[in-house]
Amino acid sequence: xxxxxxEEVYDVSKGQKELLRKKEIIFTKNGRIKSSxxxxxxxxxxxxxEKKLWFTVERYPDKDSYYCKxxxxxxxxxxxxxxxxxxxxxxxxIYHYNKNGSIDKIVENFExxxxxxxxxxxxxxxxxxxxxxxxxxxDELSIKCLSKDEKGTCLKQTRxxxxxxxxxxxxxxxxxx
Numbered sequence: 001x002x003x004x005x006x007e008e009v010y011d012v013s014k015g016q017k018e019l020l021r022k023k024e025i026i027f028t029k030n031g032r033i034k035s036s037x038x039x040x041x042x043x044x045x046x047x048x049x050e051k052k053l054w055f056t057v058e059r060y061p062d063k064d065s066y067y068c069k070x071x072x073x074x075x076x077x078x079x080x081x082x083x084x085x086x087x088x089x090x091x092x093x094i095y096h097y098n099k100n101g102s103i104d105k106i107v108e109n110f111e112x113x114x115x116x117x118x119x120x121x122x123x124x125x126x127x128x129x130x131x132x133x134x135x136x137x138x139d140e141l142s143i144k145c146l147s148k149d150e151k152g153t154c155l156k157q158t159r160x161x162x163x164x165x166x167x168x169x170x171x172x173x174x175x176x177x
Contacts, residue, residue: 001176001177002027002031002153002175002176002177003026003027003175003176003177004024004025004026004027004174004175005024005025005027005172005173005175006022006023006025006172006173007022007025007170007172007173008021008022008023008171008173009021009022009023009169009170010043010060010168010169010170010171011065011166011167011168012158012167012168012169013165013166013167017169018041019041020040020041020168021038021039021040021041022038022039022041023036023037023038023039024036027155028051032051033049033051033056034050034051035048035049035050035051036048037049041121044061045061046060046061047059047060054069054152055067055068056068056069057070058069064084064085065084066082066083066084066090066091067082067083067084067085068080068081068082068083069081071090072133073094075096076096076097076099076104077094077095077096077097078094078095078097079090079092079093079094079095080092080093080094080095088096089110090110091110091111092108092110093105093106093107093108093109093110093137094106094109100107100123100171102103102118102120102123102125103118104117105117105118106118106120112132112133113132113133114130114131114132114138115131115132116128116129117129117130117131117132118132124145124154125143125145126142126143126144127142127143128140128141128142128143129141129158138163139161139162139163139164140161140162140163141159141160141161141162142158142159142160142162143157143158143159144158145157146158148172149174151174151176153172153174154172155171155172155173155174156169156170156171156172157169157170157172158170
């Protein structure tokens with residue numbers, strides 16, 4: 001029963017903590033995102049998301065809105081397609097899920113054609129391997145949960161890029177029903 005959460009993403013690569021972005025998320029009763037708002041370190045709006053009945057609207061201050069619709073496919077998959085002006089496809093991703101509901105991989109079927117393979121250790125996300133269309137390794141993100149609350153939600157997480165050695169710290173503040 002998570003009702004809402006705030007995520008703060010910091011760059012901690014250079015030994016100091018620099019806020020990159022802050023995201024406020026409100027969830028539906030079944031755990032989907034009902035609405036969200038993302039701002040940068042100066043409070044400038046980067047993105048808003050709003051769930052409508054049959055689609056989700058992603059609004060950006062400097063480009064056209066995206067209208068994203070989700071369609072469930074067989075074998076624990078869903079296809080998310082995003083369009084501008086509801087007709088020009090901008091991107092499409094296929095999400096593959098494990099039997100327990102966790103994400104197995106995300107395959108982008110537009111522009112980059114990258115695949116994000118999610119790896120778990122002890123039922124926790126431990127790394128995300130990013131490969132290109134030709135199956136070449138692009139990057140690998142190592143993920144560590146540093147602290148959890150009593151419900152098992154990760155409150156402090158680090159993500160380190162193998163390619164750029166960039167390290168991000170994500171602070172999550174959930175609010176429950």
